[in-house]
Amino acid sequence: MVQDQQINPITIEDKMRNSYLNYSLSVIIGRALPDVRDGLKPVHRRILYATKKLGLIPDKPHKKSARIVGEVLGKYHPHGDQAVYNAMVRMAQDFSQRYKLIDGHGNFGSVDGDSAAAMRYTEARLASISLELLKDIEEDTINFVDNFDGTLEEPTVLPSRVPNLLVNGSSGIAVGMSTNIPPHNLSEVIDGLTQLLENPDLEIDKLIETIPGPDFPTGGEIVGNKGIKKAYKTGKGKVTLRGKSTVEDRSRGRKRVVITEIPYQLNKTKLIKEIADTVKKNKINNVSDVRDESDREGLRIVIDLKRKADPDIILNRLYKYTSLQSKIRINMLALINQQPQVMDLKTILQHFIDFRKEVVTRRTKHQLKETKDKQHILLGLKKAIDNLDIVIDIIRNSESSKKAKKNLQRKLEVTKRQAKAILNMKLQRLVSLEIDKLETELQELKEKIDSLEAILNNEAKLIKLIKEELIKVKEEYGDQRKTKIIEDDSEAKLNKKDLIKDKEAVISLSYNHKLKRTDDKENVRAGKNDYITQVLSGRSHNKLLFFTQTGQVHLLKIHKIPEHHSLSTGDHLSEFIKFPLDEKIVDVLILNEEVEDDFITIATKNGLVKKTVGKEYKTSVSSLKAINLEDDDEVIGVQVTDGKQKLLLGTKEGYTIYFAEEEISPTGRNTKGRKGINLEDNDEVINLNVTNKEEVVISLTENGRGKASPITDYNLQQRNGKGLKTMSNDDYQLLNIISANVNEKIILVTDKGQVIEKNVSDITTTERLGNMYSQINLKDEKLVQIIKLPLS
Known part of the structure; x- marks a missing residue:
């Protein structure tokens, strides 16, 4: 007879929660995170211990890696053999470990990303420094626990004399958390420990003077120390690491950039491909060849430059567009008493000191x-x-x-x-x-x-x-530091201007949003079925201001636009600025010293006009608000004015108002502006013009009817009036009202994608209230955009 069994109901949510919690704790403690005391994860600790038990110490011959892996798997670590071998391979790589823990014999991979040979081909033994991690292990210095099957014992931690957590660093992804501790210089870390032993109240700032930052096995240069200080004080931060390079002279005045050190954990082959791709995309110009000349003497990536190339500019672009400069995240998370904890620099050092006290005390007893x-x-x-x-x-x-x-x-x-x-x-x-x-x-x-x-x-x-x-x-x-800490570019730019030479630049933007930089207006050209809509002259240190209908302005440094040869049509604007889907460009200006002293004047669909001194747009951010808009309003025009010019607003229903700029008082950037024209119901402003006495006012409808009238027909009024009609027939709605010189051109864009160029002199000229005449023969199309072309 089966006895009754008690059944305890449990919700699946509670069961899943408890099971997942147990799983996550197992991953955190048993696999992914290092111990703060010896800086090792379980697999690395077992590899070192098993290798020592096999007698593979530095003065003994190497043995097959498969022998070591088998020892680890069979006695201490019942997981995948490839996982154990991969961990051992990394411990033997001088480009992965600041101080190798395994002395490998054979192919253990390369900085090019080549994999190690199979474990049956390679051999290994303990590196000399590993003996310092294992020293005194037989003298009751640490605790042992049963292995997975209870037949042997293994150490819970190694009695390390080496502050290995900082010296070799550690990285790992657990469940819901990760660690990324960079390697450091052994001599500096031990100097910091001795200082802390002498003075336990030592401030972190003093420790940072002794341990100035990470020291990577592949060298390189850390840019600035703000990220280092933040990481050392909070346990989290980012550092900018770049490769080390030199400039060599070639024949006939040419130069070459030679990269001799690359950032930590960067694949050399991948970097060379990145550089080559960047050159192909014209983000880096004046490069004639990229090749790898690395050999037994060391790493050497050569970039041959053309005669006119500036090595400083090339390097600056390499840092921006390739992994030659990259951010390294620091998250100093490790296990303390089987509990994960993010620690600052002093806490990590103090835990190691406390551990050494315990080890030495137990050894002494x-x-x-x-x-x-x-x-x-x-x-x-x-x-x-x-x-x-x-x-x-x-x-x-x-x-x-x-x-x-x-x-x-x-x-x-x-x-x-x-x-x-x-x-x-x-x-x-x-x-x-x-x-x-x-x-x-x-x-x-x-x-x-x-x-x-x-x-x-x-x-x-x-x-x-x-x-x-x-x-x-x-x-x-101990040895010398490999990674140099250099001044941050943002601090050095007062002298170097981001390593960019200040020179003349001609910027062109086409109807199809092709952006191009040249050094001569003669080199401006558009592609097939495209037109240049704006040509701006400035210098490489100036910025472009892209104003959108939503009231935003996006900033782009001119030197970030690659220089193009005369036959090139440039790069698409989206490669430099990622505009939100709901934004379209209204106008583009260059922000230079002259514009900073002038005004940037903005008009909106609802008839508001505001002007702000140009220097308010001088900022380091990439996007900011240019005007404070109501929900139903949008920007329709932006112009640079000097405070003494005449402005002409035109509306969809054919009204115009012509007034002096002095009537608009300057306001701050994030303001609404003043009323420029008093609109009728359902009317809206369609353009803002800065005029002169020689210009004509062109009025055009979407069906191609229009006219040109002398600006003298438009009486100067005060702002906030209803304005004057620019046509006698109220049946027409205007697509655009543009002031232009008779020797200028406009382009007419249809809803079928047709782009038609037209001379202003060919537009029918009448008085302000004259008739509207057909200016273009449209069959089943209508105009959707009218743009005044820049003077050639």
Whole structure:
């Protein structure tokens, strides 16, 4: 009969939550995160321990990597063999580890991204510095636990004398968290530890003076130290790392850029491909060749430049467009008592110091116990030698060794262990030389006991010993810093202007949004079925201002636009600025010193006009608000004015208002503006014109009817009036009203994509209230855009 079993109901949500929590804790503790004490994850710790147990120390021959992997898998780490081998390979790569922990023999991969040979082909043994991580492991310095099947024991942590967490760094992705601790210079970290041992209240800023930043095995240059300071003080931050390069002279005045160091964990082959692709896309000009000349002497990527090329500009663009300069995230997360915690620099160092105190204390206690045990035996032997006749008599008259042992304990007042040692004592110990040696050994043991007890009873002596051991490690394995920390470009730009030469630049923008920079207006050209709609002259240090109908202005440094040859039509604007889907460009201006002193005047669909001094647009951000708009309003025109010009607003219903700019008072950038024209219901402003006396006013409808009238027909009025009609027929709605000189041109764009160029002089000229005449023969099309072309 089956007994009733108690069933406890549980929701699937609770079951899933608990199961996932157990899984995540297993990943965090057992696989992904390093221990703050030895800086190792379980797999790395097991590899080092298993390699040592195999006797593969630096003065012994290498053994097949497969032998080591098998040892690790069979005894300590029941996971995939490839995962263990990959971890071991990384420990043997001098471009991955700042200080290699495994001494590999054979193909262990390359900085080009080549994989290591299979484990059956490669060989390995412990690197010398790994002995410092394993030192004193047999002296009860750390705890051991059962392995996965309970047949062996493995260490929970290694008694490392090396601050390995900082020295070799660590990276890993757990469940819901990740760690990324960069490698550091051993000498600097040990100097920081000794400082902290001497003064536990030392400020982090003082530690940063000793440990100025990460030190990567592949060298490179860290740009600035703000990110380093943030990471060291909070545990999180970012640093900018760039490759190291030099400029060499070639023949005939040409130069070459030679990259000799690349950022940490960057694939060299990938970098060369990135550079080549950037050159093909014309983001970097004046490059004739890119090749890899790396050999046994070291890394060498060569970029040959054309004669007119400026190496500083080329380097600046390499930093911007390729991985030669990249951001490295720092997240100093490690396990403390099996709990993940983000730590600042001082906390990590202090945990290592606390660990070393524990290790040295346990080792000292272990050594003290062993020394006292040995002293205890030797004192028994000495007592036996001093009472030799009694000992001989007891042994001679005892029936068995057991009886002899008891008699010795009773007669000489020695312990069972001492009595056993007396019985096992060789007769040669009775010679005078051996007796003197015994006396000396006892004296040495006493001194050693006194020394060990002093360490245990005196904190200062314990700290001194820890410091001495750290200094020995530094003397044996310390080296010079590989990664240089240089001044941030943003700080240096006061002198170098981002390494960009200030020179004349002609910027053109086409109807199809092709953007081009040249050094001469003669080189401006458009592609097939395209027209140049704007040509702006400035300098490479100026900025372009792209105003959109939503009231935003997007800024672009001119030097970021590649220089193009005369036959090129340029790059699409989207390669430089990512406009939101709801924004379209209204006007483009150049912000230079002259414009900074003038005004930028904006008109809106609802008839508002505002002007703001140009220097308010001088900013380091890439986008900002140019005008504060109502929800139903939008920008329709932007012009540069000097405060004394005449403005003409035109509306869809054919009204115009012509007034002096002085009527608009300057306001700040993020303001609404003043009323320029008083609109009728359902009317809206369609253009803002800055005029002169020689211009005509062109009025055009979407069906191609229009006219040109002299500007003198438009009386100067005060702003905020209803304005004057520019045509006699109220049946027409205008597509655009443009003021232009008779020697200028306009383009007419239809809804079928047809683009038609037309001379202003060919447009029918009438008085302001004259008739509207057909200016273009449209069949089943209508006009959707009218643009005045720049003077050629």
